[in-house]
Amino acid sequence: GEKMYILGIETSCDETSISVLKDGKEILSNIISSQIDIHKEYGGVVPEIASRHHIKNISYILDEALEKAKIKIKDIDYIAVTYAPGLIGALLVGISFAKGLSYSHNIPIIPVHHIKGHIYASFLEYDIRAPFISLVVSGGHTNIVYIDENHKFYNIGSTLDDAVGESYDKVARVLNLGYPGGPIIDKMAKLGKNVISIPEPKVEGYDFSFSGIKTSVINYVNKMNMKKEEFSKEDLATSFQKKVVDILCKKVIVAAKEKKVNQIIIAGGVAANSELRSELTNRAKKENINVFYPSLKLCTDNAAMIAAAGYYKLKYQNDIFADLNLNGIASLNI
Ligand code: KG4
Numbered sequence: 001g002e003k004m005y006i007l008g009i010e011t012s013c014d015e016t017s018i019s020v021l022k023d024g025k026e027i028l029s030n031i032i033s034s035q036i037d038i039h040k041e042y043g044g045v046v047p048e049i050a051s052r053h054h055i056k057n058i059s060y061i062l063d064e065a066l067e068k069a070k071i072k073i074k075d076i077d078y079i080a081v082t083y084a085p086g087l088i089g090a091l092l093v094g095i096s097f098a099k100g101l102s103y104s105h106n107i108p109i110i111p112v113h114h115i116k117g118h119i120y121a122s123f124l125e126y127d128i129r130a131p132f133i134s135l136v137v138s139g140g141h142t143n144i145v146y147i148d149e150n151h152k153f154y155n156i157g158s159t160l161d162d163a164v165g166e167s168y169d170k171v172a173r174v175l176n177l178g179y180p181g182g183p184i185i186d187k188m189a190k191l192g193k194n195v196i197s198i199p200e201p202k203v204e205g206y207d208f209s210f211s212g213i214k215t216s217v218i219n220y221v222n223k224m225n226m227k228k229e230e231f232s233k234e235d236l237a238t239s240f241q242k243k244v245v246d247i248l249c250k251k252v253i254v255a256a257k258e259k260k261v262n263q264i265i266i267a268g269g270v271a272a273n274s275e276l277r278s279e280l281t282n283r284a285k286k287e288n289i290n291v292f293y294p295s296l297k298l299c300t301d302n303a304a305m306i307a308a309a310g311y312y313k314l315k316y317q318n319d320i321f322a323d324l325n326l327n328g329i330a331s332l333n334i
């Protein structure tokens with residue numbers, strides 16, 4: 001039959017990305033322009049600077065995405081754009097750009113929740129059938145989400161304070177390791193020993209808390225500095241990461257068993273974490289649960305995952321199109 005082409009647009013944080021996706025599965029292009037080197041100097045993303053760079057880059061990214069996909073804008077069937085959650089100014093750049101294209105080329109807009117995009121990233125690389133459980137772990141989010149056979153989303157657990165990625169970034173900052181901290185700590189953790197005790201947070205059910213873990217790491221660093229004692233950053237990285245990964249694995253496996261599903265999808269930037277990938281895969285295997293996670297380039301923010309989420313919204317939901325009144329929402333539950 002007819003081919004379906006979806007243009008994905010993602011500008012919720014510090015990546016400007018546009019993708020062309022064919023029939024919900026085949027990535028014809030997925031251009032990602034990262035501002036990470038710009039924000040590095042400030043130790044984190046500066047919202048105003050992020051918006052300005054999105055504006056400067058977005059039309060070039062579109063040209064590149066269409067050229068690489070060998071397609072003309074008039075042949076695009078739908079535009080899927082991230083409208084929430086994220087930095088409001090950054091979101092509005094993508095949304096306004098999508099509206100302009102929609103208006104001038106008569107293409108319907110599918111608004112996409114950024115976190116659903118992260119979850120559908122795995123659908124680009126594996127044949128997955130709902131229901132499943134997703135462990136969402138990014139710089140801004142930590143959730144356990146149940147997705148039923150009709151692709152309805154139920155958030156069954158959230159962090160009560162810091163997100164996992166956020167705590168990685170804060171620990172890295174205390175250790176003067178640079179930004180973003182996740183990949184750096186992940187690497188260092190391979191070199192140390194799990195010898196520094198970090199207390200387990202007491203949180204019921206599927207909710208999480210990471211601020212106590214972060215604080216105990218910070219207190220340890222301050223104590224050692226005050227006593228002018230040497231300590232191993234590697235051991236601290238290992239102990240911190242082991243504790244975080246252990247908590248994530250335990251909770252998500254219990255959730256999968258309770259919901260009687262045998263598939264877990266790890267989603268979000270922290271899905272790139274090597275220990276989380278291997279540890280969850282091993283522990284889940286003992287319970288006959290399969291674990292899926294995207295390849296590294298699809299773990300962090302990109303527009304192909306947004307286009308994929310748009311495709312499944314089209315397939316499973318009604319009344320999905322946005323008009324030109326579409327607005328960005330900084331904070332929105334899944
Ligand atoms: O999903 P993402 O690209 O942006 C958000 O939507 O938040 O996630 C970025 C987060 C950062 O906090 C970064 O430190 C973390 O993902 N991250 C990692 C790893 N790679 C990225 N955390 C732990 N281990 C990693 N290998």
Ligand code: ZN
Nearest residue numbers: 138269300301
């Ligand atoms: Zn993200």
